[in-house]
Amino acid sequence: MQEKKKKLGLLPRLIIAIVLGIVFGAYMPEVVVRSLATFNGIFGNFLGFVIPLIIVGFVAPGIGDLGNNAGKILFLTVVIAYVSTLISGTVAYTVDTAIFPRIIQEGSMLASATNPEEALLAPYFKIDMPPLMGVMSALLIAFILGIGMAVINSKSLNSVMHEFQSIIEKLISAVIIPLLPVHICGIFANMTHAGEVQTIMSVFLKVYVVIIALHIVIILFQYTVAGAVAKVNPFKAIKNMIPAYLTAIGTQSSAATIPVTLRQTLENKVSPRVAQFVIPLCATIHLSGSTITLTSCAIAVMMLHGMQFSFASMFPFIIMLGITMVAAPGVPGGAVMAALGVLESMLHFDPNMLTLMIALYLAQDSFGTACNITGDGAIALLVDKMTGSSSTSTSSTTTSSTTTTSEAYTH
Template structure:
């Protein structure tokens, strides 16, 4: 029997949540089932808050250390190109969101003064304070990552890799399986509070805008790469279509690497550079995911009436570009890696984090496809700058968006 995919389970959870909330409000006229789900959400949200610093340390530290292990000009060039591409994508998403999202939010009834006040509370709460704050975890992860790269000692690196494996199993075996119930609880509560119709309208509009932004940024990436390398950008983009379609199906940059490599080599990229740059970019280049995270974050903030100024969002985008290096290799890995930044830099509550996860995962396949297609443009530029230099031996990838 074929296993039901995460997206399908999330959609089922979302639909069941709306049904439970509607029946509880319109027919049963009592909130027992909604409060039951709200109790689960409180416990799950507390656990998620506890795990966020561990996710940051478990993935960012070894991710930075592994990047530092590679030597040579090609590694630096490819990493810089990937980071700049990610920041451009996030900034582009911010500019589009600033121009379009306020009109969408206003068209569906504006924002509530404090929508969380209308939500039903759980029967009880379980406090799960994290062992450290998010910013402390980020600083610790950078310190350990850079330190491990500097001392070139494998002992601590192996410990962090083992810790990373533990956290990845927590995500795969606990967080991901329980997400549909969490989403059901969020939408049951919002339906009971009368907020769900407005939110669903915004969801649909944000989804369409995100996909259009993906297309625009891919065309921009290949226009720049084609101009710099003297290749026809549209021919190069056409050659990458198999990788794009494969990524939509697999929802995994890593699983798409063989197809991405074959497509990239059709564009005349040397075997050595392609064999190095494509697997590396599958880990560190997540322009599509950054577009989605930026746009969805802005939508969630606007729904609650929060400020979305450039001064607030641009530092978030800069940090997001670094954090994406450590996106866990599981479905929705990018949003998992970004939860700490959403909480610490943008002040997201547990309910907003849940909405963010739901928004992101509904289009995760398209974000991954954008990431993968953009990898080919980065490889084109790396091939131009490398001038035929050999790839860095022994460099492997960690994490990566799936």
């Protein structure tokens, strides 16, 4: 039998798309670049139409699911995960505003606007796709449905919303993600034609270095706090979580990494009862790494476009990120897809800026995911200590628990 050919991953496809976009913009005739710009206009409008559906499809079932559980462990886990997300975003903002002005020239992407010969090419035609509702309307509907399902314990509506979520996840994985490289190719072709690509490429690498450094800092902070409360060595606890971190880099999915995250959390002497509850829950509600990345990328894109921002405008954005990314799907890029509505409504990003955000985020998605799931282990340590659960268990119990949960969460 012939072995199945391994599919090219999303990151390699994005890199190829960027390279092709630069080549097309530099060497292809204007008709090619403008044709790609036409596709970008149609795809961008479709993305705008889908954003409210993504918000309803992700947020409503995510909030509804939280209501299916009760008790001290649920409350502590949700509160700690959300506080961790807020701290991560706030730290990112503080560091970014101190470093980015030194490495990013503000308003550098507006330079082409003053030179008509190097302006971005307009599409041949446009197809309007007005969304069914505004972003804020979608958020309100999602909150009302999610909280309502939790309060009345509606199994039928919960089932409908989960099926709707599956449709949206399929739309992202089968339509949006496959077409995304073409969209990004078109964006980079147009930027190359307008003379903007040198600015973008020089900024990309610098921003990534800052983001990954912030991931490391927040992991050290999480385990320092958890270690102090649970009275464990934070560096030993981090060392035990390295296999989960590396697995997340490969899978780009918190959900797919759950079996390994759980196994390594149990190695940190967290009781099986707490670990088996906290780790799967945090895989959907704890997104510290993603928040760092989205906050940093948003600030970088705003600076490139000469947009003004402050902590007063960014902190509400960080607050909403922690809510809108709840239950982001297991497909690569789920977090940024869920955040598009907030970027559009609160930070006033246009379609080109949203696409740039997607490209920036997806290029390092695996590292953000790795930061997320590594932090889940720290939360489990905190919850285990604060609920007074037993932190000792026999080797056989740990092995059995890990095997059972691994089977349950393997996709």
